[in-house]
Amino acid sequence: MSAEDTAITVRRLTALKCEHRDLDAMIAQLALQPSLDELELKRLKKRKLQLKDAIALLESRLIPDLDA
DSSP, X not given: OOHHHXXXXXXXXXXXXXXXXXXXXXXXXXHHSSSOOHHHHHHHHHHHHHHHHHHHXXXXXXXXXXXX
């Protein structure tokens, strides 16, 4: 992976982590509301899991390949 590719991956990773953190806060806030919208909560949680998977994939790309 070139230095430019690494920089792009790190920027994308940072953006995804920020979105994941924001979703976590939104989910916590939504869960406190008395008129809980279960469908919206479910959608947010699903998006959060998708972000978690994307973050894990990008983090694995940043790990250098080692010859066995």
